[in-house]
Amino acid sequence: MQSQTSLLSEFDLIQRFFKTQSELMLANNPGSVKLGIGDDCALLKTDAAEELAITSDMLISGRHFFPDANPKWLGWKALAVNLSDLAAMGAKPVGFTLALALSEPNPAWLEAFSKGLFAIANAYSCSLIGGDTTAGPLNICITAFGVIRKEKAIRRSGAIEGDDIWVSGTVGDARLTLAALRHEIALSKEDLTLIEARMHQPTPRVNLGLALRELANSALDISDGLLGDLKHILKQSSKDAEIFLDRIPKSSTLLKQSQVIQNQCAASGGDDYELCFTAPSGKRDVIAKISADLNLPLTQIGSIKSMQHSAPEIHILDKDGKALSSQEANLLLKSFDHFA
DSSP states (O other), X not given: OOOTTTTOOHHHHHIIIIIHHHHHHHHHOOTTEEEOBTBSSOEEOOXXXXXXXXXXXXXXXXXXXXXXOOHHHHHHHHHHHHHHHHHHTTOEEEEEEEEEEESSOOHHHHHHHHHHHHHHHHHTTOEEEEEEEEESSOEEEEEEEEEEETTOOOOGGGOOTTOEEEEESOOSHHHHHHHHHTTSSOOOHHHHHHHTHHHHSOOOOHHHHHHTTTTOSEEEEOSSOHHHHHHHHHHHHTEEEEEXXXXXXXXXXXXXXXXXXXXXXXXXXXXXXXXXXEXXXXXXXXXXXXXXXXXXXXXXXXXXXXXXXXXXXXXXXXXXXXXOOHHHHHHHSOOXXXXX
């Protein structure tokens, strides 16, 4: 007798877990999508005054998530990391494609995965418009599309000397969660419950990105570590930065840890998907209002400086304004390396 799993063809899988829900989304909120799943290509309507922002992220079992990861959480996160990229450029999400490799088309796993995926897709009105499935080691690749008015994208290359450097929310909880799951540190069940969603179900700061379009000079999302990611802004803007270590925002759970763990998680831990952005110092009141309107903490952690040498540098200061030693600073400037 054939199992339920063996009866699922590629097209059955797509129809049952993805196409029907995608069509329902498009019926309720067509937006910029002219044609979704079912043809050789999806069609997006473009406006002469807009540009299309495109981003793609791949999540691989054993590399980016545990092999036994909750599939509902995984569905959420797979799209969240792409929406976070759109947010960093101030783009409004409109649609995404999904390429999915599975060792076997397990209906229970697919049911949970699609629930998580469509929960966040509906939350941000971002429709599934196509993709592919195949047999193979578990691999999830999403390409997301967003729209933004011409010449209004927030780029990494726009930081200006004198800009404030800002961070949304808090950082470090995703890395702290990973440390607890790897048994590198001991966290109580209560503390782990408080922070584990930061790793498994991050919140893309889409609304913040939209609010910053006329305000921020540069921005990126924090995926590989705050200071390591900030270096990308500095490199593309040819600038240095000065960072006050004690200003980096941390959760109450992270603040229970030793100072060393706090600093390492907050400064160089990845997977936070908060936004780091720069803006003129004269815009602090405007940023404070955005923070209040979105009910989202925005913290000024330093400033952009002119580049003093051939390569950009981050000068990390302690609570007394004293520069950390090069050895201390180097430990905090490491970020996640996808090939290490």
